[in-house]
Amino acid sequence: MQARQLPSGRGFAWLGEGLQIWRRNPALLTFASFGYLLLLILVSVVPFLGQIIASLLMPILSLGVLNTCQAIDKGRKAGPDVLFSGFQQNLPALVTIGLIYLAGSLLVLLLTSLADGGTLLKVMTSGGKIEAEVATSTGFTLALLIAITLSTPVMMAYWFAPLLAGWWKLSAPKAMFFSFYACLRNWRPFLAYSIALALFGAVLPGILLGIVGLASPMLATLLSVPLPLLLIPIVFASFYANARDIFGEPGNAFEQP
Template structure:
């Protein structure tokens, strides 16, 4: 499995190419992304069992969304068999994807354990929820502490994110063993760390910084319009930004692992 070495600017290209891919079939990519997000939320709401099922099923769910992007990219007609490619019928790798999910569950548990040990037994997610639901405004110092702990969690989870970035596609489409897929995903991400960093920064700017700046600007102009602006931005994030980011992740796999002479085959 050979991973191409790409320049840093390619990471920004993934975002623009994801938008171009989205424009070719907005209903399909949006529907696939929304179903994915809804499934994640429903599983997360299940007490105890949801925390186990979500990592187990996440690789298969990711592959289904990527199949939708792949169909649009290849200008193929959507269908059940095509959307489930790699999970059922020809090229069935459902068992391998489940094993990959088990590895992801183990990795998530390790991150939680390390976070708890470093934080002295405190749960940063619980603290964040308490600060969000409190009746009185949270102390700025407390908010900074919560953000610091969440940043710590993200830092600890970064190796896990890198290892699983391409893994579902490698297992589902290329029939790579789950363990080897983590290795190839990590090597590909590290070889292309500049492009991955540029993509991450561009995604943060589009999905986080820009909406926040717009809300601040609206609040300065008219506080009464802030609620409407928040709702509008949330709709844009769900129905536009999330599908574009989904398509961009597919593009990153296609760009790194597909030879240039096969990209438009």
């Protein structure tokens, strides 16, 4: 398994390439992106087992979004059902990836309990509210720092894992190892990519809406509603762009019958 080492500037290019993919078929990519999010949200609200099932489905559905991006990129015909194509590609490995990612995330949250007595764990698992004095406490701040620090390698191991398992048929441990290695080897372009995401997804829209809001608060509110319909699919397509850039593609990774 070869992971290219890319220059920093490629990180800024991934969002632009995601925009190009979105422009070729905005309807399909928007459906896949929001279908992915909506299904995970609906499943996660199921009592007791919802969050576990959502974690197991996440790699499968994310591979479906990547398959959607590849189909658009290659000019192949694809319908909405491509979102569920991950169920046909190395399903046991994808489920295992979801299970390992869930276990890693829970372990990180358990370790934060050493700093704040379990406040962050309670908020993340049961949706409890945080009082203002708790949110500004030293313990809670330390818990957030621990969560960010320890969850970063977990996210690195997950980032490319569904794609590597689905397209290259790697086992879950190998897929997560090579995902972590690829992210570590390309930390410079990923740093640039993070900056681009912050600018594109938060800073620039915030400035734009702020300027419009000075003239017409109602217009700014109206503009803020469709903005996610544009931003989220482009960001999802940029995930495909960085995966394609670093690993290439194994021919037609998924062909619809």
